[in-house]
């Protein structure tokens with residue numbers, strides 16, 4: 145087993161289509177790296193370059209210190225689960241599982257044993273003699289994972305393996321996957337555009353957009369310290385409130401209310417304030433950073449209500465703040481006072497979108 | 511007869527109403543001539559009977575058993591059919607594999623590949639007869655210029671070479687048809703399968719053997735069935751190129767039947783020949799389609 149390194153990868157299909165501009169990543173042994181990003185941001189392309197199905201235009205791929213950029217896919221000892229599963233329709237499940245091992249000329253007895261082990265692990269014993277056409281989506285998905293696992297490869301690559309499953313099944317298989325790959329020593333690269341998957345499965349998340357890595361960090365850090373506006377807006381549901389506010393003195397103006405800025409050397413004319421709806425609460429008497437506004441929309445999410453509030457503003461266009469509030473109270477078209485806890489506020493540069501060392505108090509504490 | 515309460519029952523009734531005209535049509539166009547031919551084959555009707563039908567039972571059939579020319583033509587037909595179909599399949603598959611790759615001008619090549627098949631067979635026969643002509647043919651001309659031969663070969667005058675020439679012409683004409691058919695099959699194979707297979711370490715040859723061939727089998731069998739039936743009844747190409755010569759070396763069954771009926775005016779015996787060939791062909795096609803269904807069930811996996 146070995147570490148996988150991507151160095152300044154670039155893939156240029158044509159001068160106008162450059163899905164991967166400059167991507168550098170490292171995945172250690174036993175690490176579960178998730179590539180997270182919106183549809184079309186080049187996640188599959190990165191994965192296909194790692195697998196050798198696509199040749200990088202520039203950059204290097206190293207496995208265990210060895211340069212494998214131009215090695216044939218079959219010589220890389222990687223196993224991949226395709227977005228479409230890519231099961232061989234004319235083979236039974238057991239033949240599908242065994243095909244990779246047969247190609248490697250592994251003795252029959254060992255093939256049989258390894259197929260049986262994986263089938264047991266994934267609960268495929270009953271299905272071994274079925275063909276892919278006779279199975280449900282979830283079963284096919286497990287066969288696809290099984291075909292990768294049985295290979296005992298050096299690196300596992302998974303391309304949105306859960307995207308075709310319904311929500312319930314997805315949750316179950318996600319838990320299964322987490323357990324299965326926790327026992328594997330090899331690096332895993334997992335592609336998804338579903339942030340819940342990324343958060344629950346991975347030990348490290350790389351958020352991709354526009355062909356660049358926006359942030360590479362453990363999932364909790366991605367969530368608590370988004371490196372820029374894109375990550376802040378993409379990760380977390382419901383989406384973070386991102387408000388572009390004018391600055392005056394040491395304050396940002398949100399409607400008629402003043403939010404103290406963090407310590408920055410020069411105060412820009414404008415700044416972006418970010419706060420997650422779950423961090424906005426109903427103000428208590430002792431709260432400092434409070435805003436007032438009128439509720440204009442209440443969405444029931446089951447556990448919470450997502451309440452949209454138009455912040456009172458006498459001068460400018462009113463801004464909207466969304467708050468996740470407990471369901472025990474009902475508001476409709478009511479005046480409400482909310483607190484924005486300073487330790488939950490993120491600040492971003494308007495131009496570059498980069499984080500301005502938000503939440504510094506928490507950071508110095510931890 | 512139909513339970514019109516269920517959707518399925520109503521659909522079945524509609525299906526029958528829609529299908530009956532076609533069935534009647536088939537009955538008249540195919541059923542009647544076949545039965546009429548069988549009826550005629552029980553009579554002797556030739557110049558000896560002044561073209562009057564005289565009932566003779568199965569005389570025509572027993573005569574056939576001792577008819578060396580018939581069995582000779584049958585044998586020629588089999589040689590022609592098997593060699594042309596096999597060659598066409600191999601070449602057609604090779605061309606389909608090439609046309610399935612991405613290369614500059616693929617669209618143009620794909621379109622022009624179909625041209626030989628679209629031309630009228632009689633014209634093609636004429637052209638090939640000239641190409642293989644011993645005096646003025648281009649084949650001899652090329653071979654002479656290359657110094658491979660010293661004197662012109664009489665391609666259509668030698669039994670073996672004549673057979674070779676007609677097979678060659680037939681392969682040239684129908685390979686495009688097969689390659690287009692197989693190309694459609696190739697395009698329906700998802701590229702993911704090849705990618706998955708090569709990540710597992712498969713060589714191109716293993717990809718071909720374990721993915722392409724099994725998944726293309728239904729199309730290969732359909733092409734084979736089509737071409738088998740067509741080649742078995744070949745007439746125009748050989749009639750134009752050699753007329754069955756030299757000395758019956760390329761006389762296929764349909765040519766023999768044609769001369770029996772149209773030249774010797776032996777209608778009863780001709781009908782018997784038609785019936786026997788027809789039955790043999792039906793038998794072959796039935797066996798082939800049985801195999802086809804079995805294989806298709808095995809490869810598609812969705813039964």
Ligand SMILES: Nc1ncnc2c1ncn2[C@@H]1O[C@H](COP(=O)(O)OP(=O)(O)OP(=O)(O)O)[C@@H](O)[C@H]1O
Nearest residue numbers: 157161163181182183184185186187188189190337
């Ligand atoms: N072979 C190709 N030729 C040209 N452009 C391509 C090719 N493959 C991918 N692209 C382009 O590259 C971009 C990224 O594609 P990619 O498949 O990596 O997206 P993705 O992040 O996996 O998206 P999704 O989440 O929808 O699967 C897309 O805009 C796509 O059109």
Ligand SMILES: [Mg+2]
Nearest residue numbers: 187188227303
């Ligand atoms: Mg993708």
